Amino acid sequence: MHLSAVALALVLAGSKVSAHTTMFSVQVDGADQGDGRNVYIRSPPNNNPVKDLASPDLAYNVNGGTAVSSFVKATAGATLTFEWFHNTRGDDIIDANHKGPIITYIAPFITGNGAAPIWTKIAEDGFDGATKLWAIDKLRSNGGKVSFVLPASIAPGQYLVRQELIALHEADAIFTANPARGAQFYPSCVQVEVAGSGSVVPGENFNFNTGYTYADPGIAFNIYAAFTSYAIPGPKVFDGAAAPAVSSRAVVGLTTPPAVLTTLSTVTRTAEFSLATGPGPVVAHTTRTARPTLHIRAAK
Template identity: 65%
Template sequence: MHFTTTTLALALAATVSAHTTMFSVWVNGADQGDGRNVYIRSPPNNSPVKDLASTDLVCNVNGAKAVSSFVKAAAGSTLTFEWFHDNRGDDIIDGSHKGPIITYIAPFTTGNGASSIWTKIAEEGFDTSTKLWAVDKLKTNGGKKDFTLPAGLAAGKYLIRQEIIALHESDAAFNVNSVRGAQFYPSCVQIEVTGSGTAVPTQNFNFNTGYTYSDPGILFNLYGSFTSYTIPGPKVFAFSSSAPVVATTTTSKAVVVAPTTTSKAAVVVPTSTTKAAASTTTTRRPASPPTPVRGRPTRSRLAQAVTPTANPPAPVVTVVCAGNKGQ
């Protein structure tokens, strides 16, 4: 019996030492400092959540406890979430706790987030080429996991939830055997996004109904024969354009009208609601001048040719001045 008790104690100690929680956030490589209970809704300890019906599955035990600060980051920034076990830079999480790392975003709420408000923005599971899990890469990278804020994300306040799912006991479902089951390590960070984007997250995923004990990414035999892994939840959401559309004031370019032999070129500028069109200017040939008279011309023999306009044409007028003989 003594042997059994000692063995159980060691097993429990090993299990506790394997757990993890979030320490800080980096924005484009800049450390934002210890975020525990500052901008991270930190749980009281690093224990996992296994009950899919619990609201703790969303933002962990203190998920409904809003904190005082926000991490500010522009849309399109690279964020790094830093995980640790007991001390910054320690072993992060036990190597046996292999599994995916998934990141979601939701509009900011002071509540626990247990509703249909979440949108998946990043995920990493099992790399079939290297045979490495996301958790393996997290440990190699000193507990840091990078992802990119969507470039077109609208400015505002959000919750970003990143979770580690440990699969070392997921060969049985928690609702069947409460001693076993997939282990979830969720953490929610308060983020204030800046920029001029217009895209909003609208996937509306609910963890308590969207994750089920029969999901192949949650009920999974890590020690069996497998060649791939299906990450639970929806697909990564495809956000809309990366920047707002700037309206133009015109719908067409100006058209240069070629001149005729008697008129100059004119530039026709279209309005914002009409298209420019090329037009042809029609002119009439000027009237022939009067036939000259032999001898010295008098004023009565002078005539003026008036050039007609394009529409309507002006007649040629001959002006005769009387009383000017002998001049």
């Protein structure tokens, strides 16, 4: 006897309580950093998912806005392995019916809840059309472990590295239309202190609460219908390159342009200068900044 798609969806919905997952630990180049829950991982109180795209918990789950005491130490270019589990380490990880992608982001360290335009995607895995395997399938077969490379070009400092599993077994309906269904997000956030000689601060400035929408084909997705591909939600994966350099057009009228340019380079991702064409001050205006827009005025 074959279950219809609707009947199968109802069966899966009934099993969702036993299917949840959360993060246990991190390895750095194969070295286990130990149980990281509430130590270097901003762990939620349970393994439940987030489904409301407007919730600040979407960034790194419930209690994610509470910083923890430690940082995982890693050098830029290292391989990090995040380990997930269901109830106990090494168990079934997440229900086999929870198909979906695994996506990893990075942001400069903050103590808040991460519901802000600070995130850059550094790794992703979705659906393999050749093998018909999802990233979550591979996670289960690998004992709950998923690895990615910390970009070698990023500057030393303290960061938040967020990894999420998106379970699509109920994503044939969207949460706002039916709160009992919708894509399930399992985000977890690790505090990482990066060493190395890189100089790039990733600057995609992605905001989960506005960048993920219910119209996104990677979020509203019916895994029970026929398909051959899957569009992973979010921005493109960071290529490791620095943001475009400050425009080389001459800036006339500034008394100390080198100092101005140095200041601008430390606070902006992309800067564009415009020159006043008539009497009055020259204004340097920044766009797509990672921090509040900076305006600098020079004397006439």
